[in-house]
Amino acid sequence: MKILIVDDDDFTTRLLQIQLRAMGLKDSGYAGIESSSSGADAIGRLALAPADFGLVFCDLRMPGMDGVEFVRHLVATEFRGGLVLISGAEPRVLQMVEQLARQQGLDVLGSLAKPVTPGSLRTLLQGRKSAGLGGKWADCATQPGTTADAAELEAAINGGEIVNHYQPKIDLRTGAVVGMEALARWQHPERGVVAPDDFLPLVESAGLVTPLARAVLVNALHHACSWNGAGGGLDVAVNVSLASLGRLDFPDRLAAMAAEAGFPLERLVLELSESRLPTEPRAQLDILSRLRLKGVRLALDDFGTGFTKLAQLRDMPFSELKIDRAFVQGVSGDASRRAIVQAALALARELDVETVAEGVDNAEDLACLRALGCGMFQGYLVAEPMPACDVVPWLDAWPTLREGVLSA
Structure with missing residues (x-):
């Protein structure tokens, strides 16, 4: 390479x-x-x-x-x-x-x-x-030049090769860990850990979005239950696609999965990318409303990268707004980024929703976000995505790490 x-x-x-x-x-x-x-x-x-x-x-x-x-x-x-x-x-x-x-x-x-x-x-x-x-900069051990076909990926999903890595979400006001975001990885038996950018396009083209979403959700629900002792009841966030939300029985199937895992739906956050919000949202509004009635929280992911109409923000029952890393990274030294983040935070306050800054990688940006009034953040400043087995040890270490990160 x-x-x-x-x-x-x-x-x-x-x-x-x-x-x-x-x-x-x-x-x-x-x-x-x-x-x-x-x-x-x-x-x-x-x-x-x-x-x-x-x-x-x-x-x-x-x-x-x-x-x-x-x-x-x-x-x-x-x-x-x-x-x-x-x-x-x-x-x-x-x-x-x-x-x-x-x-x-x-x-x-x-x-x-x-x-x-x-x-x-x-x-x-x-x-x-x-x-x-x-x-030093490798997010995961992806090997270059490797390709997969739809049959191989489908077998991987069915065979349990899709694993979750988790990135902590931190309350900027208290320093408490409030949850973990689940991020899909392919644990290939020969290639090692394959990054999502290398297989998600195939997932979409091969029509495997729903099986993949189910695998990630099931993993996340069971993992989150195992963190109860160390995490004290952490939320878990999972990205979902419009393909999953196209089925009217999705809320019922999700409730059944959560019941089987013993995980309360009130601690589940489903993240929808802003760039993929529906233009004709009638069916999705039906599903999103039922999810909220069941206690599931909804987050608008990658805010600022799409062209969301204010009417969509008004009509869709979001409880969380995630500001995209494109505006967060460098916010401390860029007046334009700072103005955009400030506007997003003001909008969130008016809509009475929580805010999360994505991609916080340095202390200067974190200090700026704190001064602007952002509620939560995640990024490499705290931790890169980690395997599920590393979450509890990381949670045990966080009280010691917290002061150094938040006071830097």
Whole structure:
């Protein structure tokens, strides 16, 4: 697996190569660094062998094919690695292209202003923990270049290879652990832990959304019951899709699963992505209303990345609003991000719903969120997603860790 730098500026290319090698390229599993001064040439390479590249750096201002066009064509190559945008353009332009790339399903690690400094590069890669450089940023042990078909994935779901990892959710006012968010991973017998970005697209195209959701829910309900002693009654949050909500009997099936596990529905949070809210929500409103009547809480996930109408927020019975990491990360030093987060918090207060900031990775952003009045947060500052077996030991250690994290 290699790194590809796409920039028509030779100086920037050479500078990035030096900085990446200094950060431990040889020990990271990367075979080397390639460069291209043309977006079209880079797309050609990626189209021929998208799995050969694990990380792409792309300048926005290039002759022939600019960075926005590059992003558009990159989606078609089925590239599954990380993307870093670099440019001397004004920060708001970089942020806009970041959002555009994420909306098209690309794994955008972030953006860097020119000239790129070693500190900014290291902070970006360490913050996301998804590039794999030097073994320190790897979110999970995904191996590059592996593919699966629908039959293999279906067998994995039925065979119990889909496992949950959990990330803590912390009350910003008290420092208490209020819950855990369940995140699906594929525990492949040969490839190790496969990240969701590498199998979720296949889940959707193969029509396996409902079986996967059931597997994650069943795991989460049983795991949460086992945490009662250490966790003191933690909430558990699970992402659900509109495909699951398309069945009118979903609330009843969910209630049956919870009863079998012995888990109270009042402690279950179902998260719906803002970008996938229904445009014709009549059936979903039926289901969501019944879920709320049964005590299940509903969270609007990735808030700010979609185009939610205020009427949808008014009509859908959400009890929690999760502010997307795109606005949280860097909020302490960016007036635009701060204004957006402040507006989201004000809206949540008016709607009388709780707020959760996603992707909190440093103490500066946490302090800013506290000052703005955010209620809860989660992110690598507290813990990266962990296997279920690590949750209780982490809960036992949190009282000792808490002061250092919250007072940093």
